[in-house]
Amino acid sequence: MEPYTLVHLFACLMAAALAGAVMSRAPGDRANQLAATMMACAAWWALCETVWNNLDDPVWVIRTIRLSGLGWISLGPLVLHLVLEVQDDTRSRLRRALPAAYACALAGQVFYLSSPLALASVTRASWGWTYSFGPLFGLVVGPPMVLAAIGILQGQKGFSPADHPLGRRQARQALAGMIFTLLVAAVTDVMLPKWGIDFPRMGSASIVLFCGFMAYGVTRHDYFVFAPGALAERILESLHDGAVLIVEGDRIEVANAAFARLSGAERLRLRGASLGDFLADPAVLQRGGAGVVETDLVTPGGRRCPVAVTSSELHDKSGATLGRVVAVRDLSDVAVMRDRVVTAGRLGAMGELAAGIVHEISGPIAYMRTNLAALRRTWDEVQKTLRQPAQGSELEGVLAEGDEIIDESVEGAERIARLIASVRSFSHVGLGERELADVNFLIEAAVGMAEPKLHQRNARVETDLGDVPLLDCAPQELKQLFLNLLINAANAVEPGDVIRVHSRVQGERVVIDVEDDGCGMSTDTLRSIFDPVLRPSRPEGGFAIGLPACYEIVRKHGGEITVTSGEGHGTAFRITLLTAVSNEAVAPARSGS
Secondary structure, three states: OOHHHHHHHHHHHHHHHHHHHHHHHOOHHHHHHHHHHHHHHHHHHOOOOOOOOOOOOHHHHHHHHHHHHHHHHHHHHHHHHHHHHHOOOOOOHHHHHHHHHHHHHHHHHHHHHHHHOOEEEEEOOOOHHHHHHHHHHHHHHHHHHHHHHHHHHHHHHOHHOOOOOHHHHHHHHHHHHHHHHHHHHHHHHHHHHHHHOOOOOOOOHHHHHHHHHHHHHHHHHHOOOOOHHHHHHHHOOOOOOOOEEEEEEEEEEEEEEHHHHHOOOOOOOOOOOOOHHEEOOOOOOHHHHHHOEEEEEEOOOOOOEEEEEEEEEEEEOOEEEEEEEEEEOOOOOHHHHHHHHHHHHHHHHHHHHHHHHHHHHHHHHHHHHHHHHHHHHHHHHHHHHHHHHHOHHHHHHHHHHHHHHHHHOOOOHHHHHHHHHHHHOOOOOOOOEEEEHHHHHHHHHHHHHHHHHHHOOOOOOEEEOEEEEEEEEOOHHHHHHHHHHHHHHHHHHOOOOOOOOOOEOOEEEEEEEEOOOOOOHHHHHHOOOOOOOOEEEOOOOOOOOHHHHHHHHHHHHHOEEEEEOOOOOEEEEEEEEEEOEEEEEEEEOOOOO
């Protein structure tokens, strides 16, 4: 094999290797596919030139030369298409003219393969085979060269993904390789044969320089201008947080889908926009490098979303700055949690206030109960004296009315006393302290605490509390659990509906069921009722009160809580707790309504 043909063989192998490397780097990227196709066409061109310079039959030489046109004729529209794709040009006249460019290239290939008017003859030379053109060869070679030249000129206007210095440098290298290849091919493969000068054809071999430019850029900087950050883009798309690459101050170069969702802007319109326009305080971009800075993200519609912003510079292997990566984290859930903490603090303060009020009321209520008891005894004595003479007179009705008033007053005072006792028990210190407790007593205490809410909703509670062992538990936490479930049920039921509470032993576990005939919950709501942030709303406007706290209490006790519900079919909670003591210590069964 002649040294001249070895040059073409090396060019073929180099172009084929680069085509494979480029394609494997980002197979789904359109610009990357076009770049790999260009390399493959160049490899085919060099392969054909290697083959025909080692043939002896002129007929097969001509056939092989014509077959090489499948490679070099395609390069013209591919160069233009690649430049437009890298520049993200989708609407220009050149983009609309691409189908015509490919059709022209296809027609040229068919004409070159079939007509002697394009390729007339071949002649043996000292270094291989040379050829002479037909009268219409210009129709074949002209369009590809013009299209390639237009693509190079278009590329000189700027590669939009290469706005940072490294990208511009590699883009210039790529354009230099294209220009060099075009000039060498025009001179050695077209002009010199046209003038009758016997000189080796170096068009396909010049691809080696172009391939070298690309290989150097990828290995030196780990960056490929035709598919910038393809792997990084896939990683960014999987992130829940927004991420953007900004260059030249705060201009957005790349934004992932999460940022587009947060900002409420169309992703295609984000490129080139100012990131500061989306931030309530654009100055955080300068402070973000020092740590996490909080601000609001403002959507085009004016909606504000609390976010945390961090940023850091992005460098290549050589230390050159590519831009600044800004991470934007949605703090909406955190804001809700903060509100819940503030609300919990306020409720805690209200609880302390309520405990103080209960303490202050206890004395007057005790006086009332004592005085009412004394009044009852005195009234009974008065009735004994006046009952006989009052028969059949108006005095008998007065006595009966007085008796009824005293009974109602005693009943009201007793209800207030029970409520005060429940509140005092519920607010008892040592919330997390564990001890042996009667779960049935805790359920009844929770029912007593929920009585005002149940009375307000005109709901009735039916209890069926079986013989269950004492539990080693935190009584106040379990009381909180049952109270939350009862209030939740009271919010869901209609006036007159029934809430049922059952307790029983099942193996080594105590099972408590709290069921209601209320509005129920949808499937979507059921998925999030134990979420510590979300508060799923009821169809009628109520809320699933304290359910995350219920889940946490049951989890701390090593138990399980499950729920079944359907819209319009009520809700049933089941709590399963492990018994930690022998069944010899059993709480008495109770039932009532």
